[in-house]
Amino acid sequence: MRESADHPADEESYDPQAAQERWLPVWDKLALNQAGSASDERPRKYILDMFPYPSGDLHMGHAEAFSIGDVGARYAMMRGFDVLHPIGWDSFGLPAENAAIKRGMSPAEWTYSNIDVQADSFHRFGISFDWRTRLHTSDPEYYRWTQWLFLRFYEKGLAYRKASPVNWCPNDQTVLANEQVIGGRCERCDAVVTKRNLTQWYFRITQYADRLLDDMVQLEGSWPDRVLTMQRNWIGRSTGAHVDFAIEGRAEPVTVYTTRPDTLYGATFFVVAADSALATELAAGGGHEADFAAYLEQVRLATDIERLATDRVKTGVFLGRHATNPVNGERIPIYAADYVLADYGTGAIMAVPAHDQRDLDFARAFDLPVVAVIDTGLEDPAVTGIATVGDGVLVNSGPYDGLRKAEAIDRITTDLVARGGGSAAVNYRLRDWLLSRQRYWGCPIPIVHCPSCGEVAVPDEQLPVRLPDPTTVDLRPKGTSPLASNPDWLNVECPKCGGPATRDADTMDTFVDSSWYYLRYCSPDYSDGPFDVEAVRRWMPVAQYTGGVEHAILHLLYSRFFIKVLHDLGMVDFIEPFSSLLNQGQVINQGKAMSKSLGNGVELQSELAAYGVDAVRVTILFAGPPEEDIDWADVSPTGAGKWLARLWRLSGEIGSASAFSVDDDGLRKLTHQTIDEVTRLVELFRYNVAIARLMSLSNAIRTTVDKSGAGTPAAREALEALAKMVSLFAPYTAEELWSRLGHEPSVHQQSWPSFDPLIAANDTVTCVVQVNGKVRDRLEVPPSIDAESLQTLALASATVHKALGDMAVRQVISRPPRLVNIVAG
């Protein structure tokens, strides 16, 4: 009966590569995956994957991220949605420039040839992109609008230039945003970051700190919690008070920021950030100028890495000056130290050693007094060396004695305000976004510097400000902008006065480019603006955004900021760009991230050559939940390939059999139950479990075909449903199945299979009978059985009687139709 199954190799065997070659041109001709026009009446869904950076060919990480995104896109299409699933490239950036310097090719040449390779790989990998959307951020047609958007920010006062100490990567010879410094090292090249005092462009993202924080309630539940937490921590809002301290010999008081105004009576000294202008000012005339100068030099030489060391001893220097504690009039010494940051709060603090560990460490190092003003019930910090930061009752605090912490914060703040010596205040960890870069391969900043007019915006009609030909500039990193080395490009007429002026020679951080690409996708050829407002209204916000967690703060925070600004400019009508976010895990090998030095790299192309596209996709999607890492050493593309081949053989047997009149109700039931379950699993992104259910169904089809023959109608029904469902995960194999079952292409134009609850319903269910929580019997009962009948049935069971022995039944929990628990003793 199973001859064909026993000897499949004798006829033909599944050749996944041949299937790929067969169907790809057919799909291209059918122009699948194209988003509908403005008049399309289907409900819309925007499915987005974080666009790739064109460094070499696609790798395993791309395969994972895009396979996951593709399932969502294909599912939405089959559910009748008009789907936008675009693709483009984040094609400006340092690696192109470094490769160009190394190999003597132009950055554009390197970039665009890599893009072509990746595009070709994506195409063969079968991702359901609408290729008409294809964009590259390094195209003048794109960066023209990046510049246009910059100018709108500039007009709003949201883009500005200032001199300040900035993060400097000595290897890449460029400045970095705070977000690009990871543990004191450059995000790109891992070099230890140092500080430089430079005049740079910034976006005023801090102005949006509250909205970036507060609007996150919209994302709760549809973004991963850890991403929301990371953004909250990064923005780092704290509330407290500004308090003015009079300084001896200075006309103006100095304001400090504190979250603990309740501890004001315990302030025994005052600290200013050593690298702040205030420190230099206060040091002058204090009699300790030489000490300060030496200390400042030492601080400047320290790298962030050194500053970040946890067990670092507190250092500082007395400035020979004194401040007055506004609440008790005490005269307290002023120190400069590097544990106070120049760019947070006001760059100066009141030090309360009893209730702040850092202040206590400093006080102990410099032998300064420690006065506890909150009784927390713990031992005296002056003795233990451990600051008490918890709640308690105020002491040594004059009129505030006896109050609790929260009450005291309110009262003291109110009193300070009344006396004019302070105010309630909010502070953020977030700093403004430093966006200028001293490199070539980026979007030029559309500003001209004129000796008589100052900063002048390049008029919109003169955009784009194009990059000069790379052969006309010096690309080598030297700490100044390569663009400045071409005088023909640099020197221009001032757009305002017509006099001689120079272009701003810096380029923008590539995160500016990627902060709005998803808007451009909605109308990629639009030439009257960065995007067609109407098209964006139709598609945005993004329904499903897939990408790596490495952008939890960077790209996602910047994009959220952009959308809020565009909302204020009246260009978009929503305030959050990405309604739902999925962070896929990484593909690792043998427990570690793949790397050249470890020699544990797995090449995507060689895996594809060995197993085929579908087997690689199924391997990735079946390995575990999408957000978990995949260790390639733990998974089996061979196993995935075998399953696909089993499906393929089934399709041959069933496709060539003529239908019997006898059916298999059990298989029909399983088919409909599987459709129901897989539908729910796909919607929950539980792709690994969905595939497991499909495998179970294929096993059942095999059993039916072997037992009753391939002509069983239920077998065909099951395999047709399976082909449609499998099309999300293994598009080529699904098309093979569809074709071998006698259908015209394409399975990808089919509707998602519908399930019939009447067929899926079980006539009986297995009820577990427990005695004291242990399973003692199983009963087949109708699903509609009531609690009482079930209890009667369970108590009648012979095995239950045996298990009960001479115990008395105390209680019966009857939960029809699945469980009865008999409590006895």
Add this chain to the structure above:
RNA sequence: GCGAGAGUGGCGGAAUGGCAGACGCGCUGGAUUUAGGUUCCAGUGCCCUCGGGCGUAGGGGUUCGACUCCCCUCUCUCGCACCA
């Protein structure tokens, strides 16, 4: 240090508070094959006196019932790290 998350067979992983280990990998045995591979069948948490007993990092709690909820401890991963 602070914050978040996670610990289930040899492995990847399943389980609205209700049969722990679905599905797969691997392994063992068998069939087919000249052989290898493929394919197919059976078995596969641990212990057992074959009646069962024990099992979801460890300890406690809530519950008729806990991988699931609560508390403590341990381990691991990730994020932040002098933010006053």
